[in-house]
Amino acid sequence: MKVKIALALLVLIALPVLLSPWLAQDPSAIDLAGRLIAPSAAHWLGSDELGRDELARLLAGGRVSLAVAVITSALAAVLGGLIGLASGWWGGWKDAALMRLTDGIIALPLLPLLIVLAALDPLRLGVPVQLATSEGFAIARLIVIIALVGWTTIARLVRAQTLSLKARDHVRAAIALGVSPVRLVIRHILPYVTSPLLVAATTSMGGIILTESALSFLGLGVRPPVASWGNMLSGAMDLVWSAPLLALWPGIAIFLTVFAISLLGDGLNEI
């Protein structure tokens, strides 16, 4: 039941977002004569401070926010999966070292750390100027830094699974037969880890959307003119006294998406 409601909600959000280039108006069309107009037939959710259609921006922002969430969670899942597999399979001091690293990252104050990472000057790290100033770079950086701190839960989960699988008969039989470690991990452990890994990766998307929107809201994530749900809110914050409704829509979008994802994760865990 939970899973069905969650999936229905997600489809309801994702479908218009994915189809927006064919359905909605141009999200970056500026109309200075029609700024901050109330919801009407022409602009269903009204227009923003530059006269752009709020609904179109909301859908375009959704494309960015959802894409960032999906890619980041995939990256974090791969990273966490590899670390968890390695840690659980090797055991001993390598395991201990990897798990201390994991604990260390969990113990850090997440948001201040992310802000520092997001504020780093890419030029100083040897990134060429052209790349560093391109539009995609800010988004790519956001994905990488969130994934870099977001893999820990998945690593722990995969490690625990790997440890318990190592003691199973089919794995011990394969070890006794002299199967190579790489083949063993890929053929005999990975398939059993995949489904909890997928559930964890899906659930992690909720947190990622919240983090992404918070960073974009602070001006450190996705930067205007590219819309994301987070940076639309930071624009709306300056206008909260004159147009409080503008702040409503992106927040509801974030809220519903995160709600649906956590409901989905919970439902999947119960099965």
Next chain:
Amino acid sequence: MAVMSVVVFMLMGAMPGDPIDLMISGNPHLTPADVVRLKELYGIGRPWPIRWWDWVGQLVQGQLGYSRLFAREVGWIVLPALGHTALLAAAAMLMALGIGLPLGIIAGAKPGSLWDRAIAALSYLMLSLPTFWLGLMLIALFSVWLDWLPASGSTDLLSPHEGGLADRLRHLLLPAATLGVGGAGQYIRHMRAAMIAQSQEPYLRTARAKGCSPWRVIVTHLVRNALLPVVTIAALEAGALMSGALVTETVFAWPGLGRLSYEAIMGNDYNLALSALLLATLLTVLASALADLAYGLLDPRIKSS
């Protein structure tokens, strides 16, 4: 902690612009010779381990350095900010516990009931709300529309000022509610889970067999034991609140540690950002140590190892 200080220090080294570059852009009269002398003075250009060691040496002596942004000793800026954040965090914590625990107890007392399902749904809603958006909505509702509470403008709460206690509480209410909602959602879920886990224990059957009324069983036996794991969560939350207040503080212009570190990072105020971040890390680590300790003290079955 030591490792963390190195990491933070190196990250800061990669921040945009160093102090001298800014001085150069601020003062066109500086000659290249001055620049070299200044760089020498600030120790820029020396390898980072030496600079790190110098910095730690000063830190131990209580010298946090000088803030460029505020033109004062960093210690004088960080300490009042820490006080403000602590006040906000405490208020948020109180709100979260006040809402979360009773609801969690009600939900956990009769799992599967209508109340339980309603409260579970509520906890999902609370956990899915983006903090900064909730803050904005509260401002829109209570400050813009109803005009009941101030949206920002909290000044130095520790020094005497015109408003008095009532005014301070008015300034505290919205940010504390914003920060507390997520925590409340967490407490509901943990309290409920702990209640259900505990309800399988044999001591409850004993209590019921002795003829205790159902409510007495729940209040005196179940709740007391179910509170144990929640205490640990609360201690961890306290640490998270101190650094997680950053967004809330920015939205409400609350003069705390989070907003300070945000401003310091954005204005690349090297010494200030470094100290604020280190302090946030220290608090988080301290909170998790406290959580372990509290757990050991409250539950004699667990020996702190």
